[in-house]
Amino acid sequence: MRPHFGLRARIAAAVVFVTVAATAAMALAAYQLQANDTTSRFHAASRADFSSDLAQTRFVAQNLSPDHVVGYMDRESAVAWSVFDYSGEHPVVHGETPPVELPGWLLTAARSNEEPMSMQPAGTPYLVLAASPVDGVVLVEYYTLDSLRADLTKLRANLAGMALLVAVLGVAGALVAAKRIQRPVRAAANAALRLGEGDLGTRLAVRGRDELADLAGSFNAMAERVETSIVELRAKEEQQRRFVADVAHDLRTPVATMVAAADGVDSPNPDARGRAGQLLAVQSRRLATLVEDLLEISRFDAGVADFRAEPVDLADLWAEAIDLVGGEGITLRTTGDVTVHGDPRRLHTIARNLLTNALTHGAPPVTVTVDGTGRDVVTAEVADSGPGVPDDLGPLVFDRFVRGDRARTATAGSGLGLAIAQENARAHGGRIEVSTQDGAVFTLRLPRAVSEPRDPSDRA
Template sequence: MPLPYFGLRARISLAVMLATLLATVSMAFAAYRLQADETRNRFELAARTSFESDLKQALYQIQYGPVTDPATALTAYMTREQGISWALLDFTSGGRPPDLWEGGYRVDAVVRRDDTPPVTLPEELVDYARRSYPEPVGKLDVDGYLVYFGAATDSLVLVEFYNMGGLNAELAKLRWSLAAIALVVSTAGVATALFAAKRIQRPVHAVATAARLLGEGELSTRVPVRGRDELADLAVSFNAMAGQVGHSISELQAKDRQQRRFIDDVAHDLRTPIAAMVAVVDSLDTADAEVRSRSARLLTAQTRRLARLVEDLLEMSRFDAGVADFRTEPVDLAALVTDALELSAPSADVELRVHGDVTLTGDPRRLHTVARNLLINAIGHGAEPITVTIDGSRPESVTLRVADSGPGIPDELLPLLFDRFVRGDRARQATEGSGLGLAIADQNARLHGAKIVAANDGGAVFTVTVPRGVTTTG
């Protein structure tokens, strides 16, 4: 059968109760044993002292008393003692010797002061006492009586009975007192256990409830932090986890929205050249040579546009997958920018300014893409003249700055400028760009540990500072 399930509160309460009960019982038992042993030792010491005193007085009476018979003298002395039960074993030749019974001497003829039980004294101890009187003293604990015996002469053995009823009553009272104390302490322990379990259960229950709410999508759920103990650490850790989960989910949602927008924009941008190509293909069957020539030129332009768009999309997919190829080698940034300028805008009004050492270590293909896309953006979205400045005066980095003379970047576009498919209205009307150029340039710059910064200063200004020794940052 499966074991019964106990909740956290029940387990904590049970553990505290068991620990309290065990500690209380152990302390009560230890206290009882210490007190009982101490009380018994005091009783035995008092009884032994009294017996030894009686034995010495009996010896004095035998030696110096007016009675010449030792047994009569000892009996006369002990008769005068009050409150003591005693007996005398007489081994003299003229008396009746004690009876042997089961290896001991039976003591029945006791001068009783109460219900003293008959005892059997071990034969070997009695014989030893007779041989070495008056020093040896024997002791027995029989039916609530402490029995001392010793030899007054080699033929007389004195036996005294000390009632332990008062001692046992006192120890019984002590046991009840300790039991009552243990019960009170255990009850207090149970109350404390229930209180502590509730105090511990409350924050744990709060964390469990918060976890359930977080799982249901309430990302703002947090647990109040009280105190500085382990439970407070649990609450802090949960809040940190909840914050991280919320941040991750927000990023995923933003990424999802971005991907949906990306797909919509891709579909929109692919639809335009494909529709134009379909329309042009239909016109290639015409007999008019001029129409066919114009259609062929339009088809070629749309095909190149589509090829560039597909290549840009493939490049962005490589960045998203983290598999973008990155191969570094020494690069002369001035020569690279000059080549990009000749390929992108050979007839544009562009002024190139170079300062200091402009060599660095990087991927020449990706740096060429950064420079080319910034130049294309300045020419297509800005206005001439354009100033390109390469500053290598700092030992740790080289700065590329592209500034145009256009109207600048609208303020509402500045935070979104490097997102995918972001184009202003003017750009959409005047160019056939895909809106991926700056996003691709920014990703290539990040691979070099750099970041493109856009600003307005008499036109749009794009600045990228590339470290001379590049490590891939992804």
């Protein structure tokens, strides 16, 4: 099983690796440059010192005699030296015993070359310089590399210490940087956990303009959408729960009445049978109306409501609706061009439901004013002479199963009329508004043309 490393450990490891690698590379490069420079200076200083001795011995040999070269070099104590004299039958070595074995080619080359010859025998701590100050004599000096190697060792130690210090600082910086990067990531993870547990108000603080700020902003936007969706789903769920309860309540009354009336059909009393039949007829019609309204609401909720648009004259449509509900106490006024492009059946439903509401929950006289003077919108205003809409009922008047006094009293209406009217208005891209003046005033606003039917579920 592979070991698991957290984000902080991986970030710290990456920063440490890069820091150590960069520091090691820089230290190695600095050492190479410094070592080359130090070695070059050592070689230059050794060559300058040897050249000075060579010049002095050459002067002594030329002005005195070659034998005086050894005497001059006897006074040189700063460096090990040897003088090879080839003037006799056998070469004679003066001075110190060579601390290194000299190759023959070096002495041969030095005898025939007045310029210094240099070499560094492998495995020895010496730099060897050789040259001939005068014919038959070879001067050799041995410069120890101990001081150079000590300097290089010290340089390596200094650079290693500096590299170690930088590496330690890099580790500390890596831990701090990893913690700073990990903190907002961990906060995002915790926020996502709280959001998943149902805390829909969870948000992240957005600081700066970097990628972490973008992450926080994206999380907040996602949380906002999730919260909105959850709230809408809960509202839908509550609406459906209330809808089912209201349907059950509204079905209970006609069904119970019909059951009781059915028992009276078998009564031997003709008057009882007549009352039972009358009750059955009234409650059957009420039940049929309720079922039709429920089916219409379900079509809107499912988004499958039929919509067939055509030119509609609202003056004729409202006049027909007034005749249908009973024209007593209703006045119709029209101005301008009142033709719209819409579904006549659904527009007729809006008009009929608004008129029925005005007569049922308001009071006559009722005035209907259709205004077609606007270029893009036609309005239809239904004003009754009743008590108006209470302030606390105004926001709920278009909700399903809401009745005039907000009590679930047994009335002929289903409490769905205004809800269906509003859904039909939305399907046309319009809306219905309510206000109270001398009575309740319902204002329908419709666009003259609807390019395509709106989704009734869109409450925007």
